[in-house]
Amino acid sequence: MKEKAKEVEERYSQWKSLVPVLYDWLANHNLVWPSLSCRWGPQVEEATYKNRHRLYLSEQTDGSVPNTLVIANCEVVKPRVAAAEHIAQFNEEARSPFVKKYKTILHPGEVNRIRELPQNSNIVATHTDSPEVLIWDVETQPNRHAALGAPTSRPDLVLTGHKDNAEFALAMCPTEPFVLSGGKDKCVVLWSIHDHIATLSSEAGSNAKQGSKVVSDSEKATESPSIGPRGIYQGHADTVEDVQFCPSSAQEFCSVGDDSCLIFWDARAGPTPVVKVDKAHDADLHCVDWNPHDINFILTGSADNTVHMFDRRNLKSSGVGSPVNRFEGHDAAVLCVQWSPHKSSVFGSAAEDGILNIWDHEKVGIASDSTHPKAPNAPPGLFFQHAGHRDKVVDFHWNASDPWTIVSVSDDCGSTGGGGTLQIWRMIDLIYRPQEEVLSELDKFKSHIFGCDS
Template identity: 30%
Template sequence: MVRSLKKPKKIKHRNKESKKGDSSSSSVPSAPAKVWEPGVDKLEEGEELQFDPSAYNYLRGFGIGWPCLSFDIIHDSLGLVRSEFPHTLYGVAGTQAEQASWNYIGVFKISNISGKKRGLVPSATGDGDTDMDSESSSDEEDDVGDASAQPILQLHKVAHQGGVNRIRAMSQKPHICATWADRGHVQVWDFASQLDALAESNAQSSQGGNSINRVAPVIKFDGHRDEGFAIDWSPVVTGRLVSGDCNRCIHLWEPSNDSWIVDANPFVGHQASVEDLQWSPTEADVFASCSVDGDISIWDSRIGKSPAVSIKAHKTDANVISWNRLASCMIASGSDDGSFSIRDLRLIKGDSLVAHFEYHKQPITSIEWSPHEASTLAVSSADNQLTIWDLSLERDEEEEAEFKAKIKEQANAPTNLPPQLLFVHQGQKDLKELHWHQQIPGMIISTAADGFNILMPANIETTLPSA
């Protein structure tokens, strides 16, 4: 159970200018490249990590001011499956400000995302205004001044009481969002006006501003006895919501006219804090939960307030879960010990474990199946890694030998990586949450203590539907 962001500071991203023609740097022979192994290798004095630009179709950092523990991507009307640059995305994010009264929800739009420009991960240095600047390698320095390659961030801020533990947007009505506050209440918001303003804007430069607007929530529920982090909208029933707290209770929200009726009688079955919730992608009344007690529970709201079935999924806290929307029998979960597991719900009363990985060195903070490939999922960890896995991959010794022989010409590659490990992204500190973009195949957004990253790994191939 690792959730808080320590010592939040306002984020500003600045360019680091490389010095061309510096004779001192050019005269020093470069050391042979080496693949960095987190948890194994250590940086010596004067060493720094560099990424391979060819590994990404796109990589860019941005921030909305304060660090964000949670965010969500807004479903837009720009196309169900978009594969051509430039891209535009919409999102909502909740802050973890230094003082409770400074918190807000950021409703944002990022446009002009061009794959021809690969930016480095920005650094967070001191206070400042929101911007989209990012560092650039010396090889690409000539492109930094090209305005057509710069992404544009536009942001509307809405005041929020206390820090935002988690925020989720409804897929059927994307302007409706729910937030879990660290003060112990859950609120539902209507951001239609903010999103309409962003959609109608044709700004040619980044816009942030410091003004924070005050908007009344549609509903505020104070029935939880403690704060919480678990919340999810049903993908089957429009407006149906569940929220879970650190006091083991889960409440069901039913839409009613322009508001919601929250069942005061909670679902109770876990022995400790409810950490995450996920509705079934196919069943209207079924949802899953995971808990600090290490269990995953499946609930059916038609048959009472106790779990239909519970299994001991992990030896330590079960932090996060993800229900596969393309293969609804599969559910993934991540634990405090750094491991994550895949289970087949058709075998839930027996041996349902399909796969178990112990690659990460610190607690799993987020896990999510790809919306475009049923066998692919992404994982983030407190070890500052975001990894992408393809469960359909198997070890091929002949192919592996050929690859190792080739890669050794460029770098000393690790030899003990799982064959299902498809991609490793680093550079963010204290990673908290990730999401695949539902409409842009291969795009992932992640949040951490030092801001957001948008990344599109070059080796993530997605099968697009035929025209």
Template identity: 25%
Template sequence: MEEDHTLAYDPTAYNCLVAFSAEWPCLSFDLLKDDSGDRRETFPHTMYLAAGTQAASPGENGVIVLKLNGISKGRHGEQDKPKADGMDEDDSDDASSSSSDEEEQDAQALYSRTTTHFGCVNRIRSMPQQPSILATSGDSAIVQVWDMGRHLQELDPLTPTSVKGGAQEHGSLRVSPRHAHRHSQEGYALDWSRMVQGQLASGDTAAQILIHVPKEGGRWDVTAPYVGHTKSVEDIQWSPNEPTVFATCSSDRSICVWDTREKSKCMISIQNAHGGDVNVITWRPLVSHMIASGGDEGLLKVWDLRQFDKGKHIANFAHHRSAITAVEWSPFEAAMLCTGSEDGTVGIWDLSVERDPEEEAQMGQMQQSTPKDLPPQLMFIHAGQTDIKEVHWHPQIPGMVVSTAREGFNAFKPSNI
């Protein structure tokens, strides 16, 4: 957009949209699976999150679990309704929305419980098999494992009636980490295995990759480093169906696929996968031979592991105007993924969509303002946040996306997804 242009907010573009925040910025978070069932479609929704803070001083940081209760559809997604005789547009809006909006605001509340974490949290991830177990990687260079079960239990009895008007209720409960291991430098790459409960992988800015192996008695052993990258390991992802396989990406511009049984080298790799740092990768859960990556140059690329040795991507999208900082495949739709970027936007993509010249010509007549270079696979653009760092699909609410940035969180569900 040009400098004098602004974006207009259209509530019909969303099925829901909620903004919320913690005391300090939380630039890494994870969505926690709960016992309320999968594929939840009916409003209102409740969701649980785990987040790590970036406070002004090391001693003020914490690991937080949050419960966002009463997420309502509100007026989002509603189309213009015929106005009653004798009632102008403003009167109709006031009559139809004032009471329902007040009731929905009263029902919506945010609750949290915190434990102290010395230093900023660079990355936080929840164990898939036991969501109350969290791993953090901080600027202190220590990877830690936390049991936040008591914190989550304290959130469950709370109901929307205990806090009115969208207010917040907070509390702290100090616990000690169950496991801690110091890297040589701080890191950002962190991921739990989906195949082996308790198996954790971590990477740091010194190109070191470690596997934390669960043992009896609730402890972890740490392997010798895996050798291959020459610069910072930016992200790490376990295979969705191979218990010994994981992938990494690095600021050395490479993507590597490893086997835990071989530490001296990776199995396959792509050098110069992006024109700059490879910031993030995501392993496609429903089609396990595909990985998507996002780079510093703003490109989204998709790779087929069956052709990895050829070093060529199977899809390449140039939409974001700045570095891609988040990418994640949908847990429900095999061809759909989301991206987040430093340009302040979240993109929702459907890679099964193909370009249709006739449809584009019709749309061009209807919407002259639509950019000509907009990829047809880009289904939705969410804007309004600054310095977006992470974006995740909710694992149990189809189409629900949560993003975090400096000013806080946005939870939204596009009306066309």
């Protein structure tokens, strides 16, 4: 154990020394409590040198104070603004001045997963250790103080339908206000938030017809409204760990679970699988993502330490021979995978080894020669490793409105005895820009560099 801790500290020290070279910008924020989920909300302000974004986080406490869903304001410095020496100067034990709490919601139970609604960025869904999915309007929810014994905040809507706890598998549909969840009951459940709006309008109409008064806020306050599912889908033999909508269809989605299966569903075809890949990996599957630029490609991450890329035009129902690419660059279970919103071939993977890898599947198979220098023994497709976390990276999210900017969180309780670390970072553009462009830019500085040398 001591050996492992020493190794982690050595790796971290080496990473820290390279920060000014590898990053265009980095903010390190020490969390009192670990966060299991982090998501970008909308951009709320633009200034000359930086933009302000909403950030959704959770705080997993030890019970001495309530668990919370945190809405923060985050200042993201624009590309090529921060000086290298400024990026390098951060204290691991301190909170970042770039991240400030905006609102706190006292969550009933731990926040295991947060997802924002694309059609309305103020609406978020959360998973906790229960069968329900909770829906929150983060703008209208009152700001609460996390004091011991304080009553929990009241969700704006509760989605019911699971028969057992649903803790991690959660997705929002890009095209319709639909919510998807998976749980320990081995089921995938689909809801429409529209069903709640329809229920509200019909209730208001019937109250008006009967001449009865509409229920007052104080009478409603004791209980959140709830809706049942549009559909329940059965086909997994163990806990469903992650779910994802097809980026172009509210009716098509996929799921992965502890049964090593990747399953594709179509709501129009009924409650049974359309395609089932029985052995997508050699172990439990933790995560799945569907490429928003090319709907044929799906990523899965597993406890077997690998990421697989599937082409849905070329799926086999049995055997691990089905993926079109395997990515082997982690030493522990992969917890999160996500395609880049800005480049169709790029994606990230985060794992229990404390590393967040950035890959480009188009680079797989490109022969390495003197004009394409590559780190020795680097796995095919890997072109950047973020090693700023000292314990398992439990979640990360690309910023859709700020290209190449990522937020990542680690649970540091195991290694440092602390809470967690939140990092917001953007690699230097020389790493991902076309090689000819970069060489041409560097060429401009050649005379200056050689001049300094003499």
